[in-house]
Amino acid sequence: MAKSEQGRRDFMGMALGGFTALGGIGALYAMKRSWDPLPSVKAAGFTTVDLSGAQPNVLNVEKWRGKPIFVLKKSADMKKDPRDVVVGSDHYHVSIGLCTHLGCIPAYVPDDHKFKCACHGGEFDASGHEIFGPPPSPLEIPPFKIDGTKLVLGEAGPEYKKMLDAGLTA
């Protein structure tokens, strides 16, 4: 084969290969994007909880991003904590209601002011601190923003950012 012929074929091969690779990368990006959470799923990532009707020492379980969210208004005899969400003069404990051990949902025992997990016996106090059993860390606090007497979950407000910086959220 003549040298110029060889060069021409190499060029054609590289040009074809280059464009194919480019198209392949584009296709891979499209595939990745198709697997992303849909905009509607992301938009549903915010949940607004109205705190005005909450009763002290009664656990409310809300749903945010498919996960259970504990909202517990503290009564006067319950210990206050830097992890509390303070709205006006009321203290609330707000956390993702999944045990930090293996993700089971603990139950609230109002008389003891404790969360008890049935799976492996882990316990948390009313501020979400682990007090017994295998859980390695406190109940996690979701991103929140205080909006009057309402709580917007999924949006990081100044109070949440403060907690995050102090390392109190998890």
Next chain:
Amino acid sequence: MAHFEKAKNLNEWLDQRLAVNTLKKVMQTEYWIPKNINFLWAMGMVLAATFGILLVSGIFLLMYYKPDTNLAFDSVNYTIMSEVGYGWLWRHVHGVGASLVFLIIYIHMFTGIYYGSYKKGRELIWLSGMGLFVAFSAEAFSGYMLPWGQMSYWAGMVITNLFSGGSLEAYGLVEWIRGDYVPADAFLTRFFMLHVLLIPVAIIGLIVLHFGTLRIPHVNNQDGEEFDFAEAAELYKAGKVKESKVIPFSPVFLSKDVLVMGVYFILFFYLVFYHFEFAMDPVNFDPADGLKTPAHIYPEWYFLWSYEILRPFSKDLGLIAFAIAQVIFFMLPFLDRSPNVAPASRRGLFKYWFWLMLLDMITLTFMGKLPPTDALFANIGLVAAILFFVLWIALPIITKLEKKL
């Protein structure tokens, strides 16, 4: 255009156009299998047959299944189970088949390990086989999501959470895999796609590759004996069937396979008709509920050994151990440093290695099923998990020391 004579019959007509006679020779009548084998050599075709049954039953389930979180549970537990004529049969065949296919895969694997069928020229057979094991595992997991019961949901939650990488906290990756913050509609539809299309296509491709890798090194035999297949084949073709060391795949070897399959299918259909519940976890008959965790989450029996390796360690160490356990069997042809292709019973220390590994995996399987709260069983699980890794570390050493046979 090529020249065609008028064909005398259908076979000749096909042969002119498709070379079916050559194809039949290459794939069947002149594909040679050693005589010196036992029933364990039938497991490959047993697996192929089980895969066929899974495919057929799956096609019928697909006609009524609805991949939607609101409809999936009822489409399986109401429509298929009580409305569709014989829908229960397809479901039980599919469930039992999915469970038994792993039993046979494990037997097939340990047969290969026992007889050294992964060495010297047979590495690709082992690697493609391990590829099939991984593909079947993914197929089983994605299929387990589809009835959208409590076990489906929470298994989906836990297994996808593994991809957060423990302290790496890669929750972005987990959410990307799920297409949502938790397993939800996007998760169910994509795992449905994986289960009915992408993974089965990959499995079929891998099966073709697995068969292809067998062709040149040929099937191993009970003594790991190396012999001239061409010479043995000539003897057979010359009519000296007794003197030859080989038989053709079809019809001779296949007829032996069919006998083993017969016995296997008695067990298979006994389970389908009388004990299908062993493949149906009762917890999965509660619809998925993201706000309520079942008291004790455990995988199907065939994943228990690796689940038990995850469990006794701290979160990060457990994940690393689990990841290694998933891929370590791929390394077998390279970690076994002995050139001997022989049954484990003749290989010195490897004999003990084999039986210890088998017993260890059975122990891990049993411990994986028990709740983690009992200290004694948790400790047995921990010891078994550590032994698993000790055995793999010991393998290159003991096989290096092995005397050449």
